[in-house]
Amino acid sequence: MLTDPPYNIGGHMKSRGSGVHRLRENHFSICDWDNVDEDVWEQHMLELAEELFEKVKTGGAVVVFMAIIKVQTLKKIFEKAGFYYKTTGIWHKKNPMPRNMNLTFINSTESWLYFTKGKPSGTFNNDGKxxxxxxxxxxxxxxxxxxxxxxxxxxxxxxxxxVSLLSNKGDVVCDPFCGSGTSLLAAKNLGRNYVGFDLNEEYLSITQKRLG
Ligand SMILES: C[S@@+](CC[C@H](N)C(=O)[O-])C[C@H]1O[C@@H](n2cnc3c(N)ncnc32)[C@H](O)[C@@H]1O
Structure with missing residues (x-):
């Protein structure tokens, strides 16, 4: 499972003080799926994790992208559902928008949490590196x-x-929040099977076109 769910930080961004009002103008504020009550979001993520626990094969990897400020929350939720926490990784964007560069650090990172189901080791195709x-x-x-x-x-x-590190050819990569289908396209290119979902039909249509 490789997914990038709503981080639910739209509300956090909007509630910032007027001195940093430009923070509100980042893309999160236009995503209504990123702005629900925090308790509701946590409950939804727990239901998701519990359902995934039923579906993921033993030894399978689960990677969930998340804003760095929410890593600990998500770790607890997925552990509660039964997953084994392996580690947290960082995606560093080399050319982020330089928003508020004279006010604060430029936001250039997002994280992913990596879990396995049923046993602490799973596929890790590092080829000795x-x-x-x-x-x-x-x-x-x-x-x-x-x-x-x-x-x-x-x-x-x-x-x-x-996808290449954590799965093998012929495995199924599932993304329940596939958006424009990037995870699924990676799976397809690398000889994996794939299944994706998204609430938004417009995004699903982009996914279908990208997958050909
Ligand atoms: C962060 S985006 C994923 C972007 C994707 N990784 C990509 O590369 O295009 C999260 C996606 O979750 C979808 N979404 C939000 N709530 C959902 C729900 N309850 N069920 C399914 N999809 C949902 C949104 O429409 C959005 O496309």
Whole structure:
């Protein structure tokens, strides 16, 4: 399972003081799926984790992208559902928008949490190499948005890195919040099977076009 669910930080961004009002203008504020009551979000994530626990095969990997400030919350939720927590990784964006660069640090990172089901080890195709717990790319290039834009589309390189390390050819990669389908396209390119879901039909149509 490789997914990038709503981080639910739209409300957090909107509630910032007027001195940093430009923070509100980032893409989170236009995503209504990113702005529900925190307790409701946590309950939804727990229901998701419990359902995934039923579906993921023993030894299978679960990778969930999350804002760094929510890592501990998500770790607890997935552990409660029965998953074994392995580690947290960081995606570093080499060319983030320099918003508020004279006020604060530029936001250039997101994290992913990595769990396994049923046993503490699973597929890890490192070919004897030391793999660091961060990955650097540029922002998603325009060429990957040829079929339409998604406000939080991940770069294909990032998803491909995780799919190739944590699954094998013929495995099924599932993304219940697939958006524009980046994780599924990575799976397809790497000879994995895939299944994806999203609430938004417009995003699903981008996914279908990307998958050909
Ligand atoms: C962070 S985006 C995923 C972006 C994706 N990784 C990509 O590269 O395009 C989260 C997605 O979750 C979808 N979503 C929000 N709530 C959902 C729900 N309850 N069930 C399914 N999808 C949902 C949104 O429509 C959005 O496309």
């Amino acid at each position: 030391a793999i660091h717990d961060y990955f650097e790319t540029g922002l998603t290039p325009k060429s990957e948005k040829a079929f339409g834009k998604h406000p939080t589309q991940k770069p294909l390189k990032l998803m491909s890195h995780l």
